[in-house]
Amino acid sequence: MSQPRPTRRAVLAAAAGAALAPACAGSAPVARPRVAAIDWAMLETALALGADVVAGAELILYRRLVVEPTVPGDVADLGLRGSLNFEALLRAAPDLILSAPWYGRLEGNLGRIAPVLSLRIDQRGRPPYAAAIEATRVVAARTGLVGEAERVIAETEAALAAAAQRLAPRRGERLFVISVGDPRHFRAFGPDSMHGAVLDRLGLASAWAGNTCYFAQAPVDITALARDPGAGIVIVGPPPPDAARALPRSALWNALPAVRENRVHVLEPVNPFGALPAAARFARLLAEALA
Structure with a gap:
């Protein structure tokens, strides 16, 4: 008795299977470096x-x-x-x-x-x-x-967009973004820093008008925060213990308009020289503090 001739579809399927078999047999997950x-x-x-x-x-x-x-x-x-x-x-x-x-x-x-x-x-x-x-x-x-x-x-x-939406009512607000070094000095983060870039993406503005070295300027006397009386102050990372004890008793600090008007916000630490994860973290913490 003669065997039935294979259909064209069966021939093509068999050929495809034969072509793929060696690759499948020899393939293995590529180890990540x-x-x-x-x-x-x-x-x-x-x-x-x-x-x-x-x-x-x-x-x-x-x-x-x-x-x-x-x-x-x-x-x-x-x-x-x-x-x-x-x-x-x-x-x-x-x-x-x-x-x-x-x-x-x-x-x-x-x-x-x-x-x-x-x-x-x-x-x-x-x-x-x-x-x-x-x-x-x-x-x-x-x-x-x-x-x-x-x-x-x-x-x-998405993190920056969500933060910008939360902060929409404060759009255009000026902020000094700083880290405190001691009771008399701070480091300022300007528009060319990652913190400054995130401020811009959130619809806020950096109040620091002085020079920065790509990312920050330090040390700066605390009296420089009086140059823009309408600006708020964002301290990134809790101040060192000596500064945290001294600032509440400092006449210079308490004379700053932002301090008198309760426009100072202290954030948890963020890497000021970081990459995208730092940008997302800063945006989220800032939105939580301001909104």
């Missing part, structure tokens, strides 16, 4: 992307001053950013080291352990928010997480 981060902005970015972060610098201080994204407990601490524990870095066995130009003197030694990707967000003449977006995409490309970059960017945009 193990990442170590020296710079905190790069650490923020890698964690937000979901990269396989195995080591980072100054993690105790990061957890206190940067806060988010959260660093998993199994990430190795490499010690001080400017004086790394290279033995700990060797043990972590990274495939990629994320750094910044500030640590250029370390790159020769770092490069003996793994390839180094050095990126900078804060620099003259370049908006930090746009630079942070670019850095997110570059890190994502190097860690095989290209799609995750667009997720992080979209989430940051």
Whole structure:
């Protein structure tokens, strides 16, 4: 008895299956590179992307001053950013080291352990928010997480949009964004800082009209806060203990219009030199404080 001839559809299906079989048999999940981060902005970015972060610098201080994204407990601490524990870095066995130009003197030694990707967000003449977006995409490309970059960017945009909506009634309000150094001095964050960029995105304005070095100016005498009597004051990060004790008793501080009129807001810490996660955190904390 003759066998029935196979249909054209069956022949095509069999051919497609044969062509795909070798690829399926030989395919395996691609391992993500193990990442170590020296710079905190790069650490923020890698964690937000979901990269396989195995080591980072100054993690105790990061957890206190940067806060988010959260660093998993199994990430190795490499010690001080400017004086790394290279033995700990060797043990972590990274495939990629994320750094910044500030640590250029370390790159020769770092490069003996793994390839180094050095990126900078804060620099003259370049908006930090746009630079942070670019850095997110570059890190994502190097860690095989290209799609995750667009997720992080979209989430940051959504966080800023939500904060702007909450602050719509205060649109145009001027704010000094500062961190307190001691009872007489502060560091000012100008329009060219990430904090300043976020203010602009929220429809607010930086009251600091003095010079800044891409991101901040320090130290500044506290009397400079009287230059714009109508501006509020936003202190990023609680003041040091000595300043926190002295400011309420300071005649200069209490003479400031913003202090007299209860227009001073203290935020939890935010990395002033951070990337997109820092921008989203600052926007959220500011909206909570003002709204």
